[in-house]
Amino acid sequence: NTISSLWSFTPSNKELAQMTSDNKNLLGATGFEFMPDGRILTSKVETAKSNLVLLTADGKEEKLLTNDDNFNGQAVVSPDGKYIVFCSSKANTLSLWRIDADGSNPVQLTNPNNEFDSRPQITVDGKFVIFERRTADFIRASILKIPIEGGEATHLISDEKQMLMLPKLSDDGKSLVYTTMDFDKANTRFNRSVRVLTMSSDKIGELKKEFNTYFGYNYRFTPDGKHLTHINQAGVPNIYNIPLDGSAPKPVTNFNSGHIVNFAWSKDGKKLYLVRAIINSEIVLLRNVG
Numbered sequence: 001n002t003i004s005s006l007w008s009f010t011p012s013n014k015e016l017a018q019m020t021s022d023n024k025n026l027l028g029a030t031g032f033e034f035m036p037d038g039r040i041l042t043s044k045v046e047t048a049k050s051n052l053v054l055l056t057a058d059g060k061e062e063k064l065l066t067n068d069d070n071f072n073g074q075a076v077v078s079p080d081g082k083y084i085v086f087c088s089s090k091a092n093t094l095s096l097w098r099i100d101a102d103g104s105n106p107v108q109l110t111n112p113n114n115e116f117d118s119r120p121q122i123t124v125d126g127k128f129v130i131f132e133r134r135t136a137d138f139i140r141a142s143i144l145k146i147p148i149e150g151g152e153a154t155h156l157i158s159d160e161k162q163m164l165m166l167p168k169l170s171d172d173g174k175s176l177v178y179t180t181m182d183f184d185k186a187n188t189r190f191n192r193s194v195r196v197l198t199m200s201s202d203k204i205g206e207l208k209k210e211f212n213t214y215f216g217y218n219y220r221f222t223p224d225g226k227h228l229t230h231i232n233q234a235g236v237p238n239i240y241n242i243p244l245d246g247s248a249p250k251p252v253t254n255f256n257s258g259h260i261v262n263f264a265w266s267k268d269g270k271k272l273y274l275v276r277a278i279i280n281s282e283i284v285l286l287r288n289v290g
Helices: none
Strands: 002-010 015-018 040-046 049-055 062-064 072-077 083-088 095-100 115-122 128-135 141-147 154-157 163-169 175-184 189-200 203-211 219-221 227-232 238-243 259-265 272-279
Touching: 040 072, 049 072, 072 115, 083 115, 095 115, 115 163, 128 163, 163 219, 175 219, 227 259, 238 259
Parallel strands: 141 163
Antiparallel strands: 002 015, 002 272, 040 049, 049 062, 072 083, 083 095, 115 128, 128 141, 141 154, 163 175, 175 189, 189 203, 219 227, 227 238, 259 272
């Protein structure tokens, strides 16, 4: 049973403010982005469905962009604010869809066969969508690209020996970060790393940095592109910045209770927006009486 709310945090003076009331619809749990006019693009969960919503900059008012009984989430907005691209289960599998900024004109961009498409990112020129495609058995994953106006999806990065997941673009479009994972049969363990590549529009360049670790599912560049921000799950979850120059990680928040479900930086990097949650759980004993 999860109760969450949206908060803003100002690192410079440690000011923390709750923007939305506590709720059970996991507002912002699948991620949130910012429209060019400052409105917040996110999603909320109601029973078994998730739909996209636009919040005013202060989080007080919301407008529903999708309204169906499927999963709709992980939404991103094109740099010009014209399109929103998101992951949806509308077509009986996870695929990518595009709508106009007001929620109209839905278009299915990808139609995977026995695969799942998720984690969309839009290139800085607004022409391409970069995304993750996993096989249904979760054994293989690659990073692909597709024109935002529609067309054929092609591989951006692939590796038969590794899963390539969780792509994230920097705000200036000059860097791409993603996670690799492979199973070491000899030592019966997963090997993970996080790689940062240079980017030019929809083309990858050289390897800039590699971390032989795992940052979890929620990470992103700081707006200046100099750090990776992630949720450190050791002890009470807190936000940390990982410098790309190899220096020591730096804590951004210092909470002593609760969970952080997701986060996003404001465009100017002055505020950090957080989905904070309290998770109530029970221990259940199952006894075999047969």
